[in-house]
Amino acid sequence: MNTLGSRVTVVVVLVLAFSFTVIPVADAYIDPGSGSFIIQMAIGAALGLSLSIKLFWRRLVSLFSGRKQDQEEENPPADR
């Protein structure tokens, strides 16, 4: 997927994610910071979804191009 596309996805999903965030209790010996925790929930949701869309897109492309990309799906590229 192109960079602009993935940026738009991230931003849209970020907005959605903020609206539905429930924060779990942090049972940790280092202080993860409650503000940091809330923001991570939202960012993670966006990035997780964007990763899923990316993988789905790739599967779709490979379906039409007839190429197998199983290996890449196992290890999504670090590009974002």
Place this chain on the structure above:
Amino acid sequence: MVSSEGDVAGSFRDPSGFVFRRDGVLYRQVNAVHADDYDHLMTSGLYDDLTRSGSLVAHEEASVEAEAPSKAHKVLRPEVVDFVSYPYEWCFGQLKDAALVTLDIQRRALGAGMSLRDASAYNIQFHRGRPLLIDTLSFEKLQPGRPWIAYRQFCQHFLAPLALMSYTDVRAGDLARIYLDGVPLDLAARLLPARARLRVPLLLHLFLHARGEKRYAGRSEEAGSDGRGGFTLQAFKGLIESLSGGIEKLTAHEQRSTWVGYYGEAAHYGPDSMSAKKELVSSLIADADPALVWDLGANTGDFSRLASDRGIKTIAFEVDRACVEENYRRVKASEEKNLLPLVLDLTNPSPAIGWDNRERMTVHQRGPADLVMALALVHHLAIANNVPLPRIAELLSSLGRRLIIEFVPKTDEMVQRLLATREDIFADYTRAVFEKDFERHFEIERVEEIAGSERVLYLMRAR
């Protein structure tokens, strides 16, 4: 000097266990509260996977009595790293590699149903040329739905300084010396230029993260009490991929350096006297026969390699970050295992920091070395920094048992350059006074004049 008994300061915060020394041997106690997580690390195959790839320190379970038996589950005897270094002593490339190995470990931990519960840069050490996680107790079983506990710590210890060293100035690496738990994200956000926001990973994990921290600070009442936060594994993976992709693309901010290329372009040595000097230094190293060498003012490590190429563990200290960067690039390119380049300002060396000033050691406390090399250094300390020769001798005698030192006389072109813009108040800067001052702290074992120059090399033994 590192004490040979008792708890090791710097590991006391973690309730899961701690590091201690007994009879000079380093052990790590695993407390019973962490038994489940430790056993999962060992049985899930994650330990084998990570130690095989050289990302996690190897250990054996020791059958010695625990240091605190009432709390103990196991006692481990980890492989020991040759020299403990800290993030503020690393160049950009070293910090970046330490960050990437941390993320790679986290990625593989997720695959084994585990997660890192801290992501401190101090848990990484450079061992045989590569970054290594030394805290075996950093792993916990993945708790479904919970975000990454160490996210903020990772961003403070790695992402923020790397972004600053990339977009603002590599000297931002020194901030780690002030901020023990990493660079505060709001500070990093203020110091970074606006264009850093164009990178999505920086926008999210740094700028948005910093704002979110402020905006939602103390809103723990919003936290659900059942631990099910809906943070999916896919979200976790997306987070790690994004951090790793963002860091992968950062490069060190270009800086003009006087010192990189110093030997290549330098007119102060003809090619003959340069090779004469190298031969002499080699022969002096052979005489000293050290196991550990500290090369002070190592530049890009040309002379350090005279030791490390013989299989001697060598630390190449240099104040100029660009030189350390170049040195580290060489270490990586030729997979050198015995050379560790580090940033150190000898006129203001790494202090003891943290709780009770005991969590992180001074350079002195990590010594002494078997052999200290101070080549083409003394005139910088004595003339550029106004440090009297007796003090230089005293310092060097406390850092190592033997010393290879080069005396650069006033007539030397490089000293003349230092004196060009200032009054010559250094009447005592002569070879005779130098020898007299150093003989108070050292016994001079060999004196060698470098052919084709007026410089002199000495091998000395600390008294």
